[in-house]
Amino acid sequence: MACESSFIIIKGVFKAFLEERRLRKTPERYSILEEVYNAKGHIDMDTLYLLMKNKNYRVSRATLYNTMELLLECRLVRKHQFGNKSSYYEKAFFKSEHDHVILTDTGEILEFSDPRIESIKETIEEVFNIKIDKHSLHFYGERKQES
Amino acid sequence: MACESSFIIIKGVFKAFLEERRLRKTPERYSILEEVYNAKGHIDMDTLYLLMKNKNYRVSRATLYNTMELLLECRLVRKHQFGNKSSYYEKAFFKSEHDHVILTDTGEILEFSDPRIESIKETIEEVFNIKIDKHSLHFYGERKQES
DNA sequence: GTTTGTGCAAATGCTTTGCAATTTG
């Protein structure tokens, strides 16, 4: 990947997670982690599956889904659902939390981060007496015409 | 429904929409609108289908999906997706815009409304030079233990 | 050697589609 050295850390985080959970450190699990981290932005299961098939990895969709579940649990990967379509996954480590704008005409996905969401979160936690674990904020819109 | 008189307005909105689009005013379309407006909160397709079956309406799932599409387009109904599950629909008229908290342990869904989301929206519109049509904000969390 | 994890294929669950029969305008 682009920055080899940083991936060693990621891999170490996953290794520690697997050990703590007494799960097996299979090559498939590491390859999937690596491919998600190689991906530019958001990647869906089908693309990932075909990508790995083309690279002659031996992976099944079942293993992809199973492993992704683990990567979500140890927070190395984040999952998003835009519209009705299939889920998208993206690396979470070394990448700050952000939300998304979905351009409904082109399908393009923009990222942004706004601190005010954090203050809304705090208010909601107080009002309902809950502990918020995560959030998702999506804006749907279209580019303005240049005129 | 609870407030018969207000439903006449809703029905009128739908009627106007159908006329403008030169679509046919079928009894199925009006019944579906009515049932969604009868529902307390969010309702999913399966529940709605069984509900209507039990009331001896003649409706198919296909018609439910088709009609719901129309109701979404004329903004009489809003659609939500929480987690990976099936979509939920709810009446939009006479009900202010709101966002959701999903309690991950119980599956309970709470509603809230926070004006700060509107200011975030305005910022995003400026920054990306886009026109935002709608948004969805979900918080995922759990109730705090009483201790 | 046990037990967990894997690939495969079949199953599931929500949603969409094709089509003949029906209904609206």
Next chain:
DNA sequence: CAAATTGCAAAGCATTTGCACAAAC
């Protein structure tokens, strides 16, 4: 009566599951 809409059943997808085989520990 022509065209749109319906119900039904079948098809589509993304995701999950069951199970025999393979690989970690």
